[in-house]
Amino acid sequence: MHPYKYNLAYIVRGVCVLRYDNERGKGDHKHLGAAEMAYAFTTPEQLLEGGVIFPYDAIHVDFTLQAKAA
Numbered sequence: 001m002h003p004y005k006y007n008l009a010y011i012v013r014g015v016c017v018l019r020y021d022n023e024r025g026k027g028d029h030k031h032l033g034a035a036e037m038a039y040a041f042t043t044p045e046q047l048l049e050g051g052v053i054f055p056y057d058a059i060h061v062d063f064t065l066q067a068k069a070a
Contacts, residue, residue, distance in 0.1 A: 008047060020047060 010018040019031040020039055028041040041047060 002041060002043075004041075004044065006041070006044065006047070 005022060007021040008019065009016050009021075016031065017033065020029075020041075021031075022028045022041065028039045029036055030039040
């Protein structure tokens with residue numbers, strides 16, 4: 001488990017082609033078109049440098065550090 005809430009999306013002409021996120025209740029996963037599959041998140045750097053190449057103007061990135069539960 002990690003302390004991040006994240007969303008990385010590759011959007012082409014207004015359509016999300018590829019997205020990595022950890023939506024509540026689903027954990028870490030990725031969307032490739034309409035398909036959804038598990039994704040092993042480790043760090044924000046790994047996600048951004050993980051071999052996925054995006055044109056700069058088509059990226060949406062949102063990382064939030066979540067407070068740890070007591």
